[in-house]
Amino acid sequence: MTPYKRIKEQAYEAAMELVKQKLIIHTFGNVSELDRAKGVFAIKPSGIPYKKLKANDMVVVDLRNNIVEGRLKPSSDTKTHSMLYRNFAEIGGVVHTHSSYATAWAQALRPIPILGTTHADFLPQEVPCTKIMSDEQIKGNYEEAIGRQILEVFKNISYKDVRMVLVACHGPFVWGKDAKEAVYNGAMLEELAKMAFLTLQINPQVSSLKKTLIKKHYERKHGKNSYYGQK
Secondary structure (H helix, E strand, O other), X not given: OOOOHHHHHHHHHHHHHHHHOOOOOOOOOEEEEEEOOOOEEEEOEXXXXXXXXXXXXXXXXXXXXXXXXXXXXXXXOHHHHHHHHHHOOOOOEEEEOOOHHHHHHHHOOOOEOXXXXXXXXXXXXXXXXXXXXXXXXXXXXXXXXXXXXXXXHOOOOOOOOOOEEEEOOOEEEEEEOOHHHHHHHHHHHHHHHHHHHHHHHHOOOOOOOOHHHHHHHHHHHHOOOOOOOOO
């Protein structure tokens, strides 16, 4: 029996949840699950339709992008996933989607502003957007350059508080403690992107949410003295 059965199954289940949540279509997007102790992650194979995907199809790759187990070619975004795993020490799952609203914001080159308490319940700030890549980055090691673009954004932002980013002209990447949580974060990102878009259609002059409301709503769910939910 393969020693990577668990992460392959969890990555597969997360991929199926992406379909269920309507965050991807056809072959778009990818998801991975990390085993940090073993230094490997399981990731969706490149170009395989989700309806044909099986758990055993997931490809196991080490953190330097070498295939450890699998008969298929891993996702073309593998180098971006490994870059995030190497630099964000407490994550265990990464998801990349082309979900409509979040991707629209990325294509518009705009961060998603924090306009209401739904957003503040989940994040303490806007969803950031990377810079546009240079021609040299695009022509070079493209997927690794995407990872570096993301890391540049998070020099002064906590990846634990803000678990998502828009890659300019491309689409969203999200992460979590595992692939399941990363999918959840991807679904939340799409909803926040949709809400912000609709809000600005209704009132293009609306201001960002006041800081006291941001602090109250984020900290009541995520702060050290949080009181939302059951203990």
